[in-house]
Amino acid sequence: MKVNEKRRAMLIQGAAAMIGLPFAARVLAAGAGSYPEKPIKIVVPFAPGGPTDLMARAISRPLSESLGQTIVVLNKPGGTGVIALSEVRNAPADGYTLAFPSIQAVTTPALRSDFPFDMTTDFTGVSVVGYISHLLVVNVDTPVNTLHEFIEMVKAKPSAYFYGSSGNGSSGHLAMEMFKDRAGLALEHTPYKGAAPAIQDLLSGRIHAIFLDTTVALPLLKDHKIKALAVPTAQRSPVVPDVPTIAEQGFPGFEIHPWYGLLARAGTDPAIISKLNDHVKKALTDSRVADTFKSMGIEPGGNSVEAFNQVIGEDLKTWDGIAKKLNLKIQ
Numbered sequence: 001m002k003v004n005e006k007r008r009a010m011l012i013q014g015a016a017a018m019i020g021l022p023f024a025a026r027v028l029a030a031g032a033g034s035y036p037e038k039p040i041k042i043v044v045p046f047a048p049g050g051p052t053d054l055m056a057r058a059i060s061r062p063l064s065e066s067l068g069q070t071i072v073v074l075n076k077p078g079g080t081g082v083i084a085l086s087e088v089r090n091a092p093a094d095g096y097t098l099a100f101p102s103i104q105a106v107t108t109p110a111l112r113s114d115f116p117f118d119m120t121t122d123f124t125g126v127s128v129v130g131y132i133s134h135l136l137v138v139n140v141d142t143p144v145n146t147l148h149e150f151i152e153m154v155k156a157k158p159s160a161y162f163y164g165s166s167g168n169g170s171s172g173h174l175a176m177e178m179f180k181d182r183a184g185l186a187l188e189h190t191p192y193k194g195a196a197p198a199i200q201d202l203l204s205g206r207i208h209a210i211f212l213d214t215t216v217a218l219p220l221l222k223d224h225k226i227k228a229l230a231v232p233t234a235q236r237s238p239v240v241p242d243v244p245t246i247a248e249q250g251f252p253g254f255e256i257h258p259w260y261g262l263l264a265r266a267g268t269d270p271a272i273i274s275k276l277n278d279h280v281k282k283a284l285t286d287s288r289v290a291d292t293f294k295s296m297g298i299e300p301g302g303n304s305v306e307a308f309n310q311v312i313g314e315d316l317k318t319w320d321g322i323a324k325k326l327n328l329k330i331q
Contacts, residue, residue, distance in 0.1 A: 035269075036068075036069040037069075038069070038096060039069060039070040039096070040070070040071045040095070040097075040098065041071075041072050041074055041087075041098065042060060042071060042072070042073050042074070042098050042099075042100050042262070043074050043076050043084045043087045043088055043097065043098065043099050043100065044056050044073060044084065045076060045083065045099070045100075045101050045102075045104070046075065046077050046102075046194075047077045047194065048075050050195070051132060051213050051216070051296065051298075052100060052101070052102050052260055053073070054215070054292075055130055055260055055293075055296075056073050056129075057073050058288070058289050058292040058293065059129055060073055061288070062282075062283040062289055063279055063283040066279045073100075074087075080104065080112065080168070081102075081105055081108055082116060082117075084099055084101065085099055085105065085117060085263075087099070088264070089122050089123070089265060091265060092265075093267035094268065094272075095268050095269065095273070097265070098262050098264050099123070099263040099264075100129070100260065100263075101260070101261070101263060102258060103171050103258040103260070103315065104169060104170060105119060105312075106312055106315040106319055107169055107170075107171065107315075107319045108169045109316060109320070110319040110322070110323035110328075111319075111329055111330045112330055119312055120312065120313055120316065123263045123264065123265060123266055124264050124265070124268060124273060124309060125261060125262075125305055125308030125309045125311070125312055126262035126264055126280060126305065127262055127276075127280040127281065127301060127302060127304075127305070127308055128259045128260070128261040128301030128302070128311070129260050129261050129280065129284070129300075129302075130259070130260050130261075130299060130300055130301050131257055131260075131298065131299040131301060132213045132258050132260065132296075132297065132298055133213075133214045133231050133237040133240075133257070133297065133299075134175055134211040134212065134231065134233075134256060135211070135212050135214060135221075135228045135230075135240065135243065136150075136175075136179070136209065136210075136211055136228070136229045136230045136231070136232070136246070137209065137211075137212050137226040137228050138150065138202075138208060138226065138229060139205060139208070139226060140225055140226055140227055142208065142227065144227075145227065145229075146249070147230045147244075147246065148249065148250070151185065154185050154186070155185065158186040159186045159188065161187055161208045161209070162187065162188045162206070162207045163176050163187045163188070163190070163207060163210055164189075164191070164192055164201060164202060164207040164210045165189065165190075165191050165192065165198065165210065166191075166192060166195045166198060167191050167193060168191045168330040170191075171211075171256060172211035172212065172213075173189065174256070174319070174322065175211045176209075176210075176211055177189075177326050177328060178254070179232070179251075179254070181326055182251050190207055198210055199212070202226070203225060203226075211232070213297075214237065214240065214297030214298075215296040215297055215298065218239065218240075218296075221240070228240060229243075230243065230244060230245060232245070232254060232255060232256045233255060233256070234247065234257070237297070238299075239297035240297075259311070261301060261308060262280060273305055274305065277304065277305050280302065281302045284300045
């Protein structure tokens with residue numbers, strides 16, 4: 001500890017003793033009060049232009065204004081999120097380097113035996129920022145209009161059809177594997193490096209179905225290039241209210257609702273985490289964020305630190321069970 005830091009700690013301790021407040025509480029309050037004193041980095045584990053990147057950039061502006069400090073969004077794609085998470089895990093636990101992952105942060109540990117982190121002890125949640133619905137879609141020329149018709153088409157020619165995803169371990173990959181298991185389908189998986197190349201192959205007929213985020217599916221729907229057969233959420237999406245859920249089409253209990261949120265390194269001052277949580281919630285009420293999220297089909301988040309950490313823990317257990325049941329692994 002530097003001399004000035006030692007002196008500051010002694011002054012805080014002395015003041016706490018004089019007014020009868022616990023030392024730890026005074027230190028927390030002092031730390032949160034001065035934060036942030038320098039720019040904050042938000043590390044996104046995906047390339048620029050995707051939904052995760054767009055969400056991070058949408059919220060960074062009002063968050064920067066609210067906190068009174070510059071926020072820099074850095075893209076660190078690759079390694080199924082490990083590269084970006086490493087950036088945060090290897091940084092000081094001071095709240096100045098944050099991660100902005102998708103639900104992939106809790107699905108990948110279930111699929112990779114060599115995953116280098118414990119998401120419950122190496123990181124702490126700050127807040128869910130948003131939720132994105134998936135849509136099960138097919139090419140507009142595919143001769144089916146309902147989920148039931150799609151199932152009949154695939155079962156009529158086992159192993160003749162292919163589905164795509166934005167990558168191994170992505171929520172779209174896992175959603176389809178879960179659906180295949182429930183519906184008894186033989187669909188071959190073709191993983192891509194992102195949604196864009198998968199969409200191109202869907203439009204050209206090289207693959208026959210994909211679970212797409214609403215952020216990228218909506219423009220294609222409006223241009224009549226794809227057809228939406230189902231959403232995998234418990235309730236119909238307010239973005240596409242006419243599209244029925246998988247559950248209501250014969251598969252009760254089927255639900256996947258991907259989240260995107262902010263994480264910090266474990267050990268970060270709880271008062272700083274609480275302050276970030278408060279300012280994220282405030283930023284989510286900003287009209288610019290609300291308009292951007294609505295146009296992308298994103299439902300705003302804004303839960304508590306405790307609630308987000310509970311979601312992380314529960315999701316890790318859920319996806320681990322699903323991966324083992326379906327024998328899903330990635331290298």
